[in-house]
Structures are given as structure tokens and as C-alpha cells.
Amino acid sequence: MKETVQPYLMFGGRCQEALDFYKSALGAQVDFMMHYNEMPEPPPPGRIPVGWENKICHCSFRIGTSTLMASDGCEANAKFDGFSLGLNAATDAEAEKLFNALSPDAKITMPLQKTFWTSKFGMLTDKFGVGWMVSVEHEH
Numbered sequence: 001m002k003e004t005v006q007p008y009l010m011f012g013g014r015c016q017e018a019l020d021f022y023k024s025a026l027g028a029q030v031d032f033m034m035h036y037n038e039m040p041e042p043p044p045p046g047r048i049p050v051g052w053e054n055k056i057c058h059c060s061f062r063i064g065t066s067t068l069m070a071s072d073g074c075e076a077n078a079k080f081d082g083f084s085l086g087l088n089a090a091t092d093a094e095a096e097k098l099f100n101a102l103s104p105d106a107k108i109t110m111p112l113q114k115t116f117w118t119s120k121f122g123m124l125t126d127k128f129g130v131g132w133m134v135s136v137e138h139e140h
Helices: 015-026 090-104
Strands: 008-010 031-034 056-063 066-071 085-089 107-113 123-124 131-137
Touching: 015 031, 015 056, 015 090, 066 131, 085 090, 090 107, 090 123, 090 131
Parallel strands: 008 066, 085 131
Antiparallel strands: 031 056, 056 066, 107 123, 123 131
8 A cells, every 4th residue: 555645725715716826826737626515415514604505525636746635624714834835846947937826915934045955945825824835856
């Protein structure tokens, strides 16, 4: 068995908006999506906020060769504390393109710059609250 770890992001009602942003910014591709109103059995009463029937209960999407999962979750306030997603680029130009694509309405915590371990590295929290570390992949 080959174990994998896949991030599962709950966007607090903004999952479709986030997917559209990641498609545009990072070329994300959605592999599967189900809305609450498409579930074979409805969620228990009170489990999701009123009016969320058309929200996303589960999806999986790819960025490059990585698969992530996401949903709107079961509450309106999304919090992505204590972790960041690492995004590796092959070149400095690609790192700049990715960092800039994630930057609109983001909080930049470290501008993209040369570090002792790579030619480009930067950190930001995107407009959905997801932390990203963009880095140029280097040879080991």
C-alpha cells in the first residue's frame, strides 16, 4: 500500500469561488465535485447552514501532480491556521508567475526573494486565508 497525505480544505461557503481562483491562478483542474443537494442521503438536520443546498459538500482537484480535496464545510467561518501549502516551481520565472497569481488581495508575509536554500522563496496568505510557500525546487 502506498500512503498519501492530501490536504482537505474547508472554505466556509466560498469553495466554488476558491476553485475558480485556483483554476485561473494555478491551472487547477477539478476531478470530482458533489453539491449538498446531490448527496444520495441528505445531511442531518442542522448540519449545514440554511441555504447551502447548492454549496459543495466534496470535491477533489489537482494542482500540477498534487491532489487536494475541498468543500464548503459545515460552517461559514473558514480558518486555515497552523499550516501552509508548499508550491514548488521549476524556475525563477515560474515561481514569480505563481506568486503573483496568488497575490491579489493576499497578505504577503515574505516577498519572493533569494534565500540560502533556493533562488526564489516567498510566503503569502491568499484571499481565502490559505497559506502558501512558493519556492523554486532545487537539486538535492
